Amino acid sequence: xxxxxxxxxxxxxxxxxxxxxxxxxxxxxxxxxxxGLCRSDWHGWQxxxxxxxxxxxxxxxxxxxxxxxxxxxRGWRPGDRVTAPFVCACGQCPACLAGDQQVCERQxxxxxxxxxxxxxxVVVRQADVNLVRLPDDLDHPTAAALGCRFATAFRAxxxxxxxxxxxxxxxxxxxxxxxxxxxxxxxxxxxxxxVDIAPGALDLARRFGATVCLDGGExxxxxxxxxxxxxxxxxxxxxxxxxxxxxxxxxxxVESLRRRGRHVQVGLLPVAxxxxxxxxxxxxxxxxxxxxxxxxxxHAYPELLRLVTAGVLRxxxxxxxxIGLDAVPEALTTMDGPGAGGMCIVVxx
Ligand SMILES: [Zn+2]
Ligand SMILES: [Zn+2]
Numbered sequence: 245x246x247x248x249x250x251x252x253x254x255x256x257x258x259x260x261x262x263x264x265x266x267x268x269x270x271x272x273x274x275x276x277x278x279x280g281l282c283r284s285d286w287h288g289w290q291x292x293x294x295x296x297x298x299x300x301x302x303x304x305x306x307x308x309x310x311x312x313x314x315x316x317x318r319g320w321r322p323g324d325r326v327t328a329p330f331v332c333a334c335g336q337c338p339a340c341l342a343g344d345q346q347v348c349e350r351q352x353x354x355x356x357x358x359x360x361x362x363x364x365x366v367v368v369r370q371a372d373v374n375l376v377r378l379p380d381d382l383d384h385p386t387a388a389a390l391g392c393r394f395a396t397a398f399r400a401x402x403x404x405x406x407x408x409x410x411x412x413x414x415x416x417x418x419x420x421x422x423x424x425x426x427x428x429x430x431x432x433x434x435x436x437x438x439v440d441i442a443p444g445a446l447d448l449a450r451r452f453g454a455t456v457c458l459d460g461g462e463x464x465x466x467x468x469x470x471x472x473x474x475x476x477x478x479x480x481x482x483x484x485x486x487x488x489x490x491x492x493x494x495x496x497x498v499e500s501l502r503r504r505g506r507h508v509q510v511g512l513l514p515v516a517x518x519x520x521x522x523x524x525x526x527x528x529x530x531x532x533x534x535x536x537x538x539x540x541x542x543h544a545y546p547e548l549l550r551l552v553t554a555g556v557l558r559x560x561x562x563x564x565x566x567i568g569l570d571a572v573p574e575a576l577t578t579m580d581g582p583g584a585g586g587m588c589i590v591v592x593x
Contacts, residue, residue, distance in 0.1 A: 246592070247363035248572040251299045253291030257573045262301070264365055266312075271369040272320055273312040274328075277384035279361040280305035280391040281572065281588040282420070284330075284512075286579040288356060292514065295356045302576065303361035303590070304330045304354050305391025307384040310375075317371045325378040328354075328368045330392035331539040335373035345373065345541035346399070362572050364592050376545040379553045385589045386560035390548070392539060393587070394559045397424035397487070398548050400510045400537035402432065405483045409433030414473045414481035414500045415454075417488025418445040420587050421510055423562055425485055427452040431556050434483070437476050439469060439496075448586060452561070470499035477502070486511050491520035498522055498532065506533040562587045569593075 245264050250257040267273045285302040287293060310324040320326070332352045333345035340348050352369050354360045359367070368374055378387050400421075401407050413429040415422050418440040429436050430453025437456040438449035446457040456476045463469045473496075474480045480502030486494045489511020498507045513520065526532060540548070551557045564586030567575060572590055 245364035246569055247301045247359070248303070248569055248576070249299050249301050250289055253289065253296075253298060256577060257289065257302075259569050259573065262363070265359065265367045267314040268367065268369055269314040269316045270371065271314050271367055272310050272317060272371040272375065273365050273367055274306070274308040274326060275311045276303075276306050276361045276364060276366055276592050277308040278306065278388035279303050279590045279592065280388050280393075281575055281579070281590055282392060283579060284392065285355065285360075285362075285576060289576060293356055295353070301359040301363050302355045303363065303366070304356065305388055305393070306354070306361035306366060307378060307387035308366070311365060314371070319372050320375055324375075325380075325384075326375045327378060327387045327390060328374045328376060329395060329539050329542050329545075332369060332374040333541065335370050340373070343541065343543070345543070346539040362569065362590060362592070374542050376542050376549075379549055381553060382549065383560075385563060385566065385591070386552070388589055389559040389563050389587055390552070391420075391587070393420040394424040394562070395540040395545070395548060396510060396537060397421050398428055398557075399540040399544065400485055400508045401425050401428045401483070403540070403544070404535045404537045405485065405506055405508045407432045407434050407483055411435070411482035412437065412477040412480075414477070414484040414497065415439065415449070416469075416484065416486050416493040416497045416500070417511060418442070418449045419488065420562065422485070422487030423448055423452055423586070424559065425487055425510070426454050427562075428557060429483075430454065431551070435477075437473050437481065439473065467499060470496045473500035474502070480505055482506065483508070485509075489513050491518070494520045495522060498526065498534070501526075501530065501532055503530045504532070505530065506535065509534070509536050563589050565589070566591060
């Protein structure tokens with residue numbers, strides 16, 4: 245098969261022929277029809293993920309058709325249209341048995357623990373635990389756009405964030421996951437304050453339902469962005485998300501909250517960059533809640549898919565660019581530059 249592969253961290257990936265994957269006994273081979281390009285792929289290529297051992301094929305947000313099935317798989321057949329969460333679970337550890345597959349103790353992730361989806365085929369292990377059946381009227385690019393970002397945003401806003409109609413929701417950072425959160429919170433009847441430093445991202449946030457858009461670049465000094473959010477929301481957001489993952493946005497998100505507010509951390513905060521200095525005195529005085537959000541279990545997808553097929557949520561509108569495998573090396577290696585906003589989808593053939 246053709247695949248995008250890199251031989252060393254940071255070295256330019258190339259598109260070349262590699263052996264077709266074989267289905268493991270508990271897994272399937274999926275013919276990739278569409279796959280999203282995500283910042284996590286860039287981090288993996290840079291060597292920021294300890295699971296990756298080059299030569300390696302990145303890619304973890306995909307949709308496709310089951311091409312081959314391992315002998316131990318019961319629920320899936322060739323021809324089934326599927327996607328999978330970016331955290332693939334073992335199905336047997338205490339977290340999995342409690343229904344919390346998104347924090348499985350023995351996770352696998354195509355594109356990280358094994359070769360990923362920037363290829364014509366990809367393997368998903370523990371298929372009976374991890375595959376998600378696609379509704380007939382959901383196309384593959386839209387399903388790939390659910391990816392890690394839209395599904396993660398859904399769990400962050402609806403599950404961990406417990407959003408309610410009429411609440412104020414602040415979203416700090418309007419990249420793929422932040423824009424997804426804006427659309428989901430607005431669809432739930434919340435009033436959304438979107439914060440970013442890129443005017444293009446704020447234009448998209450407005451289009452996806454944000455009531456107030458704040459250009460973070462216009463504020464200077466510690467606490468200024470959070471003060472603007474509190475001002476815009478009449479005393480602070482009920483729910484605030486750090487959808488970027490930086491010390492500044494994390495602290496600003498917590499300081500944006502009103503009393504009894506909920507902060508959900510979605511953007512990754514690698515410990516190598518130190519830990520943010522959180523205002524724990526506010527956490528006590530205001531009885532704030534701080535929660536994390538880490539992907540979404542396969543069994544939680546039907547609720548999300550119902551809202552997508554009903555047209556309430558429109559992840560396809562987040563797709564701003566579609567490219568082939570040959571364009572992935574350039575797109576991946578230039579991802580640390582300023583983003584164009586929205587999502588890039590790769591169609592391998
Ligand atoms: Zn597990
Ligand atoms: Zn991703």
